Amino acid sequence: MRSALRGRTFVVGLITALSVAACGGSDTGSAAAPAGEKGLEKTKIVIGALPIPDSAGIHIAKAKGFFQAEGLDVQINPLKSSADAVPALNGGSTDVILGNYFAMINVSAAKVGEYRFIADAFQAKPNVFDLVVPKDSPITDIKGLKGKKIAVPAKNSIGELASGNALRTAGLDREKDVEFIPTAFPEMWGAMTTGKADAAWLTEPFLTQVQQQYGAKVLTDTMTGAMADFPIAGWTVTKKFADANPKTVAAFQRAYAKAQQLAATDRKEIEKILPTYTKIPPAVISTITLGDFPTTLSAQRIQRVADLMLEYGYLKEKFDVTPMLVPMPQQ
Known part of the structure; x- marks a missing residue:
C-alpha cells in the first residue's frame, strides 16, 4: 500500500470541492510578544483552511504557539469546500486562505481579483x-x-x-x-x-x-x-491585505516557516496534528502517502503551474506569477 501522506475532503482547485472535518489546536509554548512592540498592523487574523494534510503546517504553528510568539491571535476556520475559500477572502470574513495554485492563477489571469501568495503549503510526490x-x-x-x-x-x-x-x-x-x-x-x-x-x-x-x-x-x-513534484497550494491573501499589513504578513510567515520546517522533516508531527482538525481514521493516517511541505516560497517553482496551464490551454497567454509572491522574511 503506501508508506507516507493530503487527506482530502480535499483540496484541488480553488473552485473545486472538498469536505468536512473539524478544526482545532490551541496555542501553547512560547509566550506572546506584545503586538505593540512588533508594530503589527493587525493582530487578530482569521485563516480559512481545508481539513486536509496540506493544512498541517498552519495547525502545527497554532498548536505550538508560534503565532502567539509573533503577537498574532489566530483563528482557524475549517472550510467545507475550496469553493468557499475565495468568497470568504473577497468578502472580508477571512484574511488568509489555503489557495490552490491552479485556481488562484486562473482567477488572477482572468482579472477576477488580485491575490498574493505568502507561504507555500504543499507539493506533490509520487502516488499522492x-x-x-x-x-x-x-x-x-x-x-x-x-x-x-x-x-x-x-x-x-x-x-x-x-x-x-x-x-x-x-x-x-x-x-x-x-x-x-x-x-x-x-x-x-x-x-x-x-x-x-x-x-x-x-x-x-x-x-x-x-x-x-x-x-x-x-x-x-x-x-x-x-x-513531477508539482506545486499544489499555498497560503493566500488579497493584494489589498498584503499592502495594508506588511508586518502582520511577515509575522505570519515567520511563525509558519517554523511549523512548516517541522512538517517537512518529521512525519510524526503531521500524524500527531491531523486528528485535531480532520476525521481521517488513525489507521489511515499511519499509512497514507504524504507529499512535500516546502519551506521556501519560490516563484520559479510556482511558475511551473502557470506554464503548464498555458501549454494545456487553460490560460490564453503567458502569466508571470512573480508579482503574486510576497517574499519570506529572514528568520
Whole structure:
C-alpha cells in the first residue's frame, strides 16, 4: 500500500470541492510578544483552511504557539469546500486562505481579483494523486480510459490538468477521448460503483481508504513527467491585505516557516496534528502517502503551474506569477 501522506475532503482547485472535518489546536509554548512592540498592523487574523494534510503546517504553528510568539491571535476556520475559500477572502470574513495554485492563477489571469501568495503549503510526490478504478473494472491501464468518464473535483481544475497530463503520456486527448465528471472527493467511490464515472482522480486519504476497504486498482500516478513534484497550494491573501499589513504578513510567515520546517522533516508531527482538525481514521493516517511541505516560497517553482496551464490551454497567454509572491522574511 503506501508508506507516507493530503487527506482530502480535499483540496484541488480553488473552485473545486472538498469536505468536512473539524478544526482545532490551541496555542501553547512560547509566550506572546506584545503586538505593540512588533508594530503589527493587525493582530487578530482569521485563516480559512481545508481539513486536509496540506493544512498541517498552519495547525502545527497554532498548536505550538508560534503565532502567539509573533503577537498574532489566530483563528482557524475549517472550510467545507475550496469553493468557499475565495468568497470568504473577497468578502472580508477571512484574511488568509489555503489557495490552490491552479485556481488562484486562473482567477488572477482572468482579472477576477488580485491575490498574493505568502507561504507555500504543499507539493506533490509520487502516488499522492492517482487515477483509480474499482477492483472488478475491466479497465486495466490508462489506455483503457478512452471513451470513459473520469471523476474529478471540478471542471477546469488541477484534477483535470493532472489527469490530462497522464492521458497524454498514453496517447489520449483529454478533450476528445474522455469526459470529466465534477464530483466531490467523498462521493467519487459511489460515482464509480453506480456507473456515473468509470475512474476517479483521487488523493489522500481517500486514495488509501478505497484501496484498503474496497480493493480499488491504481491505473497510474498522475504526478509524473511534467507534473513531477508539482506545486499544489499555498497560503493566500488579497493584494489589498498584503499592502495594508506588511508586518502582520511577515509575522505570519515567520511563525509558519517554523511549523512548516517541522512538517517537512518529521512525519510524526503531521500524524500527531491531523486528528485535531480532520476525521481521517488513525489507521489511515499511519499509512497514507504524504507529499512535500516546502519551506521556501519560490516563484520559479510556482511558475511551473502557470506554464503548464498555458501549454494545456487553460490560460490564453503567458502569466508571470512573480508579482503574486510576497517574499519570506529572514528568520
